[in-house]
Amino acid sequence: MKKALILILLLLSGRAFGQVTFQFLPEIYGRNIEGLLNCRIINPSGRKTGSLMLTVSERKSGTVMTVKTANFTLMPGVNSLPVAAVRGASFEFYNNPVAVIVRHDHDFPVGDYEYCFTINYAGGDIPSEQCFDYNLVPLAQLHLIEPYDRDTLCNKKPLLTWQPLIPTVQGTTYQLVLAEVKNDQNAVEALNYNLPIINQSHILSPILTYPAIVPQLEDGKTYAWQVTAYKDQTILNRSEIWTFREQCNEKKKEPVLSDDGYRDIEDLVRGNYYIASGAIRFAVTNPYKEAKFKYQIETLNNPGKKIKGLPKIVLATGKNKIMIDLANTDSFIDGYSYLMTVWLPDGTMKNLRFIYKD
Numbered sequence: 001m002k003k004a005l006i007l008i009l010l011l012l013s014g015r016a017f018g019q020v021t022f023q024f025l026p027e028i029y030g031r032n033i034e035g036l037l038n039c040r041i042i043n044p045s046g047r048k049t050g051s052l053m054l055t056v057s058e059r060k061s062g063t064v065m066t067v068k069t070a071n072f073t074l075m076p077g078v079n080s081l082p083v084a085a086v087r088g089a090s091f092e093f094y095n096n097p098v099a100v101i102v103r104h105d106h107d108f109p110v111g112d113y114e115y116c117f118t119i120n121y122a123g124g125d126i127p128s129e130q131c132f133d134y135n136l137v138p139l140a141q142l143h144l145i146e147p148y149d150r151d152t153l154c155n156k157k158p159l160l161t162w163q164p165l166i167p168t169v170q171g172t173t174y175q176l177v178l179a180e181v182k183n184d185q186n187a188v189e190a191l192n193y194n195l196p197i198i199n200q201s202h203i204l205s206p207i208l209t210y211p212a213i214v215p216q217l218e219d220g221k222t223y224a225w226q227v228t229a230y231k232d233q234t235i236l237n238r239s240e241i242w243t244f245r246e247q248c249n250e251k252k253k254e255p256v257l258s259d260d261g262y263r264d265i266e267d268l269v270r271g272n273y274y275i276a277s278g279a280i281r282f283a284v285t286n287p288y289k290e291a292k293f294k295y296q297i298e299t300l301n302n303p304g305k306k307i308k309g310l311p312k313i314v315l316a317t318g319k320n321k322i323m324i325d326l327a328n329t330d331s332f333i334d335g336y337s338y339l340m341t342v343w344l345p346d347g348t349m350k351n352l353r354f355i356y357k358d
Contacts, residue, residue, distance in 0.1 A: 019044070019128055020041055020042065020043050020044075020048075020074065020119055020128035021041075021042045021128075021130060022039050022040070022041055022042070022117045022130045022132075023039060023040040023041075023042065023078075024038075024039040024040075024115060024117065024132050025231070026113065026115055026132050026133075026134035026136075027134060027136075027169050027170075028169065028231050028234055028236065029234075030056075030108065030113060030115055030132070030134050030136065031107065031108055031136065031139075032106050032107045032108065033065075033091070033102065033106045033107075034106065036054055036056070036067060036115070037052075037054070037067065037069075037081050037086050037089065039080075039081065039117060040078055040079065040080055041074060041078075041079040041080075041081070041119070042077070042078050042079075043074045043075065043076055043077065043078075043079060044076070045076065046076060047073065047074065047075055047076065048073070048074040048121055048123075048125075049071055049072070049073050049074070049121065049122040049123070050071060050072070050074065050119045050120055050121040050122055051068065051069050051070060051071045051072070051119070051120050051122075052067075052068070052069045052072075052081065052085070052117065052118070052119055052120075053066060053067070053068050053069075053117075053118045053120065054066065054067040054068075054115065054116065054117050054118075055115075055116045055118075056108075056113060056114070056115055056116075057113065057114045057116070058098050058111040058112065058113055058114075059111070059112040059113075059114075060111070060112070061096040061097060061098040061099070061111070062094065062096060063094045064093070064094060064096065064098050064099045064102060064108075064113075065091060065092060065093045065094060065099060065102060065103075066091075066092045067089050067090070067091055067092075068089060068090050068092075069081070069085040069086070069088065069089045070084075070085060070088050070089075071122055072084070072085040074119070098111060108136055109136075110136060110137055110138060111135075111136055112133075112134075112135050112136075113133070113134050113135075113136055114131055114132070114133050115131065115132045115133075115134070116129060116130070116131040116132075117129065117130050117131070117132075137167055139165065139166070139167070139236060139237050140163075140165075140166040140167075140300070141237070141239075142162065142163065142165060142227060142228075142229055142237040142238060142239040143162060143163040143239065143240075143353070144161075144162045144163075144225070144226075144227060144239050144240065144242045145161040145162050145163060145206075145353075146158075146159070146160070146161045147160070147242070147244040148242075148244065149240075149242040149243065149244070150242075150243055150244065150245075151244045151245070152244070152245045152246075152247045153217075153244055153245070153246055153247070154246075154247065154248040155217075155246075156216035156217045156218075156219075156246065157210035157216050157217070158210060158217070158244075159207065159208075159209060159210065160176060160178070160207070160208045160210070160225065161206060161207045161208075162174075162206045162207075162227045162239060163206060163300065163337060163353070164205075164206040164337075165229045165236060165237055166300055169229075169231055169236060171231055171232070172229055172230065172231055172236060173201065173202045173203060173204060173229075173230050173231075174201075174203040174204075174206065174227055174228065174229055174230070175199075175200065175201040175202075175203065175227070175228045175230060176198060176199075176200050176203060176208050176225065176226075176227050177191055177196050177198065177199050177225065177226055177228075178196060178197050178198040178199075178223055178224070178225040179191050179194040179195070179196045179197060179223065179224055179225075180194055180197065180221055180222070180223055180224075181194075181221075181222040181223060181224050181243060182194065187224035187241040187242075187243050188224075188241060190224045191224055191225075191226055191241060197214060197215065197217075197223070198210075198211060198214055198225075201230075206227075217246045218246060219246055219247065219248050220245075220246065220247060221245070221246055222243055222244070222245045222246075223243065223244055223245075223246065224241050224242070224243045225241070225242060225243075225244075226238065226239055226240070226241045226242075227239045262281050262282055262283040262321045262322070262323075263281070263282055263283065264282065264283050264284075265282045265283065265284045265342070265344070265350060266350075274352055274353070274354035274355075275354065275355055275357055276326055276338075276354045276355065276356050276357065277357045277358075278325070278326060278327040278357070278358065279323050279324060279325050279326055279327065280322075280323070280324040280326065280340065280352075280354065281321075281322070281323045281324075282322055283319060283320065283321050283322070284315070284319075284320050284322060284344065284345075285318065285319050285320070286315040286316065286317055286318065286320055286345045287317070287318075287345065287346075288317065288345050289317060290314060290315065290316055290317060291314070291315050291345060292312070292313070292314055292315070293313040293314065293315045293320075293322070293342075294342070294343040295310070295313075295324075295340060295341065295342040295343070296310075296340070296341050297310060297338055297339065297340045297341075298338065298339050298341075299333075299336055299337070299338050299339075300336075300337040300338060300339055300353070307329065307331045307332070307338070308331065309329050309330075309331060310324065310329065311324060311325055315345065326356060327358070332356040333356065334356060334357060334358045335355065335356070335357070336355070336356055337353060337354070337355055338353070338354055338355075338356060339351060339352070339353050340352045340353075340354065
C-alpha cells in the first residue's frame, strides 16, 4: 500500500514538473487583437504536439472572444508561437457590447479582463492552462513638456522633458530623437530623413540632460524632437513632434506678467507646463458681472481621480489676481503631475499641466 502511494505521488509530481507555462504581458499585448498571440510557452519536458486556445473575458460582459490555432510542435525550452499557427488562427467573437467593439476596432475598451491560455495536446494528455488578469485603462497621450512647441531658446544644450507614460508599465524606457529642420522641410521630414543630432534609447526617466558628447545646437537653426515609449521591443506610445528655434542674437519676447508675479492665464497655459510651489498664481480678466470661477484638478499619476476640497473662488468684474492654495488640501504629493481645467468667463476652456512642489 505504501509503495503504491509513493508511486502515485511520483507520477503526480512528474506530471506537475512537466507542466507547460506561459509568459504573457497583458498591459502591453492585451490591448488589441494583434497582440494576443504574442506569448511565450515554456515547455520543461520533451517534444509535444498540440493546439492553443485563448479565451478573453471581461468581468461585466462575460466571454468576449476565443482564438484557436491548428496543431504545432512544442520543443523543450522556451517557444514562441510559429508564424504558420498565428496566421492560420481562427477568431470567434461573442454576442455582447465589448465583443462588438473589439471586432470592429480590434482594440479592447476599458475593462477588467482575463486572458486564459490552454494547450490541448494531440496525444490526449491533460491540457495545460494559465490565466492572466488585467484592469485595462487607455494609455494617456505622451506629452512633450519643454522646450515648448515653436518656442525660441537661447540655450545651446537645453534640458528636454516630457510627461511619463500613464498608466505606468513596469520596465518602460524612452527613446528621444532630435534633428535639424532644414529649408523646405517640415518636422516629420526632418526626423525621418535627416541624420539625428540626438538619438538616445534606454532612457529610464522622462527627462534628458543634453548629452555632453553631442555637438551643441547652432544659433539661427530650427530643431524637431519626438519621444517614444518602449517595453522591450514593443512601442507603447509616441509623442507628437515639436519644434523649437535656437536664437541668441535677438531679444526673446518675454511673457506678459501681471503685477506681483501673477502671469496672465493665456500665457500660463501657452507652454502647458508649470511648477506649482504650494500654490498656483495667475491673472484673469472678467468683463462680465461677478461669477463663480469654475475649475477642477485631477492627478495625472492616477487618471480620472479629481481632487476634492479645492478653494472656492469668485471672479469680480475686471482684472482678477487668483491664488489657488494647494498646500492646505492634503491632496497633493510632491513631484506628482496634475491637470487643471478652467472654464473662463467667455466660455472657453483651458488646460494647465503642472508639477506640484512642497
